[in-house]
Amino acid sequence: MRILAFDTSTEYCTAALWLDGTLTYREIHAGQTHSQLLLPMCQDLLAEADVSLAQLDGIAFGAGPGSFTGLRIACAVAQGLAFGADVPVLGVSTLLALAEASGAERVIACLDARMGEVYHAVYRREECDWVTDSEPQLCAPQQVPAMAGLDWCGCGSGFKAYAEVLQARYADALVNIRPELYPHAREIAHLAAPHIQAGQGMAAELAAPLYIRDKVALKICER
Structure with a gap:
């Protein structure tokens, strides 16, 4: 099984190559340069392993x-590479x-969504798989769903921004x-x-981002 994976959902740019359970990866704090860094990182991983896209x-x-x-960058790169090589794609939740x-x-997975909000979801591992206790959602940190139990791990930038x-x-x-x-290509x-x-996996043209928030800026009357 050979899988190329990458993530550009945060300020980090990560790429990984899965070869029958063995992982190699690249990561860098990209700021806003993901579009310049991602393809060279992927090409480097493939060349190092002597694996072609096909x-x-x-x-x-x-x-x-x-x-x-x-x-958008991650989805577009996945579509472009997959379409040219005729391989399936799969989107994975960053949470x-x-x-x-x-x-x-x-x-309890929580990413800082800016604008005073967080992306939030809750998962529980059962055997070798994950069960979703609370679906990914966008909400104010004061309104995150309450969870029963005393043994939760909170992770992600939301726990830094709204500690x-x-x-x-x-x-x-x-x-x-x-x-x-932060979300990483390894995982x-x-x-x-x-x-x-x-x-x-799905055909390249069917891949799509999971935004959750339907707009990126507030109108003046909403501020």
């Missing part, structure tokens, strides 16, 4: 939520990638907080592998 079983990308521009990166069994609010909201439910985690490749192997 030899891939699939291409996975961080579908969102996250930076609108970053999501689920956060949960996978945490190493925990019960995860006091979220910790107060979840009181003693959090046993660990990982605000430094996207790992999450995508069983689905691509099961033939659940």
Whole structure:
């Protein structure tokens, strides 16, 4: 199984190559230069492994939520590469990638969405798979869903941007907080592998970002 994966949903640009369970990856704090960095990173990984695009079983990308521009870049690159090589693509939730990166069994994933809001989802691992307890949503940090139990791991930039609010909201439910985690191509490749192997990839033209927020700026009357 050969999968090229990447994510540009945050200020980081990451790419990974999955070869039968073995991962190599690249990562860089890109700021706003993802469009310049992503393709060379992917080409470097493929060249290092002596794998061509046509030899891939699939291409996975961080579908969102996250930076609108970053999501469009990842989706467009996935479509372009997959269409030319005639391989399937698969979008993976960035919030689920956060949960996978945490190493925990019960995860509250929370990304800073700017504009006083967060992207939020809750996952629970059962055996080798994830169960979604709260679907990805956009909300104010004061309004994130309350969760039962006392053994949750909070991860993602939302726990840095709104640390006091979220910790107060979840009181003693959090046993660990990982605000430094961000969606990474490593976890996207790992999450995508069983689905691509099961033939659940899609045609390149069907790939689409998961924005959640339907607009990027407030009107003057809404401020």
